[in-house]
Amino acid sequence: MATLTKIGIGIFAVALMLIGGVFAATAGVSLSLNNSQPTIVSVTPPAAVDPTECATSAIGAILVNASDSDGYADISLASSYVNITKGAVTYTAGTCVQISASGPSIEMSCTGASFNYTDVAGAWTLTAHVQDVSGGVANASTTLTLNSGVLMRANNAPITFGTVYAGSTDNVNTNSPGFNLENCGNVALNNSITGAAITDGGTNSIAATQFRMDDDATPSGGDGGNDAELTLTTGAQAFNKVGGFAVGSTFNLWSFLNVPTGQAKATYNVGQWTFTPSAA
Numbered sequence: 705m706a707t708l709t710k711i712g713i714g715i716f717a718v719a720l721m722l723i724g725g726v727f728a729a730t731a732g733v734s735l736s737l738n739n740s741q742p743t744i745v746s747v748t749p750p751a752a753v754d755p756t757e758c759a760t761s762a763i764g765a766i767l768v769n770a771s772d773s774d775g776y777a778d779i780s781l782a783s784s785y786v787n788i789t790k791g792a793v794t795y796t797a798g799t800c801v802q803i804s805a806s807g808p809s810i811e812m813s814c815t816g817a818s819f820n821y822t823d824v825a826g827a828w829t830l831t832a833h834v835q836d837v838s839g840g841v842a843n844a845s846t847t848l849t850l851n852s853g854v855l856m857r858a859n860n861a862p863i864t865f866g867t868v869y870a871g872s873t874d875n876v877n878t879n880s881p882g883f884n885l886e887n888c889g890n891v892a893l894n895n896s897i898t899g900a901a902i903t904d905g906g907t908n909s910i911a912a913t914q915f916r917m918d919d920d921a922t923p924s925g926g927d928g929g930n931d932a933e934l935t936l937t938t939g940a941q942a943f944n945k946v947g948g949f950a951v952g953s954t955f956n957l958w959s960f961l962n963v964p965t966g967q968a969k970a971t972y973n974v975g976q977w978t979f980t981p982s983a984a
């Protein structure tokens with residue numbers, strides 16, 4: 705391409721001619737500064753991305769092959785990027801570095817974008833934007849798959865009751881802050897609960913059926929939520945959030961305990977209940 709040095713020489717020559725009064729000499733000045741537009745040869749997406757439980761997932765390197773007949777060095781890495789878009793959400797992989805280059809061709813790797821765990825699964829559009837130093841632009845698109853993730857997390861476990869007494873009923877768990885399940889993926893969830901006996905690690909045991917779970921804190925009929933209390937068993941039973949367990953939401957749960965009369969005095973802290981999510 706023409707250089708700034710050449711432009712300077714041309715203008716200087718014209719100025720000299722004007723001083724000399726030879727106006728017609730200006731017709732001899734001609735500058736040609738045509739820039740060749742860059743082109744994109746290919747855009748290669750990274751492997752499909754899995755959402756990460758209640759966290760972000762880095763999007764792998766997006767490879768962009770581009771060409772510019774002014775030479776690969778005419779392409780500005782700093783001005784090139786890849787947008788990752790679905791609906792109204794756009795992320796930008798704005799850090800593009802050279803992988804290889806020769807003649808008019810350059811291969812760059814663009815990174816720096818992440819998916820949030822609540823982002824919608826499916827095909828996202830990758831649009832590469834390659835720009836040269838003269839502002840010439842090329843765009844090209846492909847797609848990247850964000851997988852769906854059935855992910856759930858139990859917060860503020862274990863479930864605790866403090867000190868309770870044999871023969872007492874409707875003891876409410878004392879977790880503070882309260883025990884809850886969190887939808888940590890990108891699909892609405894159903895939930896099931898599998899109970900278990902809670903033992904002292906030896907022969908003393910409180911059966912699973914002495915425990916109930918509810919979506920409100922009032923035992924025995926006070927249903928502030930809409931789900932009725934669920935008496936636990938050692939089998940899986942559905943217990944779903946009223947109105948659905950939506951992406952990005954939590955499901956508060958309380959547990960009630962009836963301690964049988966004559967239950968041995970001991971510390972009961974061995975046993976595990978399982979909360980199992982599935983796609984709603």
Ligand SMILES: [Ca+2]
Nearest residue numbers: 740774778836
């Ligand atoms: Ca160019």
Ligand SMILES: [Ca+2]
Nearest residue numbers: 918922926927
């Ligand atoms: Ca209740």
Ligand SMILES: [Ca+2]
Nearest residue numbers: 919927929931
């Ligand atoms: Ca309820």
